[in-house]
Amino acid sequence: MVLSEAQILAWLGHFMWPFLRITGLFITGPFYGSSSIPAVVKALIAAAYAAALAAWLPNLPPFPADPISAIFAGLIQIAFGAVLGLAMQIIVSIVASTGELISLSIGLGFAEMQMPGSAVSAPVVYNLMFWAGLMAYISAGGPIFLFAAIAHSFQAGIGTGGLAPWDQLTTLGETAISSAVWLAMPVLAVTLSINLTVGLTTVFAPQMNLLTIGFPLLIIVGLWVFTGSIVFLDHDFHHLMDLAMHSVTAMLPHG
Template structure:
């Protein structure tokens, strides 16, 4: 059997270009795209997804995979995959920042441990929210929704020299503000409760100067913080579902080119 150079380049491109988009998404999506998952697992997952998706794709563009234009196509696919995974990373980062802010406010900032996902020292309370949103992501089949979005992206934005436009990048930048919105909504209840307690301590200290606020303030802050966290923890579930739905809709809008 004799194969010409254009035929070999077309076969290589038909696999390499989808693999670039899929591997970029797997490398940036929550849980699978972190240090928690070994590099070999991520590689095998990207290869498995590529082998499953490639037979369903339309014909690839007639471009030499080893030419400069072919390299540009690979770069476009990498940007598309990273952009889709970035939306979901922002959601996770918002909950993690919110948990770390709460830990600092109630005096648990000194209690840290190694986060296997972020690969750094984080407060234990931040780890609680990290584990919680990770389990929610798997329980609600978030990973399957991401893979479904990945498969649809090849229909909405086929492989070619055209990638995400300027409006799409602005959508990514605008969506990054949701990370701080999530963190603020999580921590605002604890911050407001501690502010009321601090005002009460100020009044008591003014009325009784001999009252040692430093000896009783820290335990009370921790107790109030844990009570508020216990009350508000069930609200994390609908909040996470809402934010994941927003991330899916925005990512789909970006890859489809809808303004």
């Protein structure tokens, strides 16, 4: 059996187009891009996903035979997959940033720990909220949605759509800080009240300074309010997930 170059490129295109987009998704997407997963395992999972999509996707164009065109097309596909994963990564980062704001406001910014696979240390509350946001993202079906988005992105071919819908990703990034502050608002409001109260108290009783009274009170009350406010983050997180899913859907090319 003799295979022509056109047949080889056609078969290669069915596998490479989804594989490249999934590779980009594995670079930035939450859970998929975790540093705890070895690179070899990621490559095997990406190849398995691509092989599954190759049997389901409609007829895709052959992979370019010219090396320059192949490299350029590959970079475009990887970048498109990375942008889709970045939209969901912003949501997890918002929840993690909430933990960092809380740790700084209650005086626990010095309590840091280094997670396995990470080159830098981060505040304990930041790590706690990061894993909480990641688990909430997984339980909300985020990884499945991203894989479905990659699959449906080929319904209009291998195009990446226009640049206008990508403005929604910029809008999503703009809300990162404001959303993190809003999620941390209960703790920030309480810690501000404690700081003002202790500051006024020291005017009349200098022995009740920030170190002896304010600092322990700040940590105890701050952690208490933080623990009590976690149960109310569910609605806000689902709103952020809906916003991210809407942004990802808008960025998909439509035939």
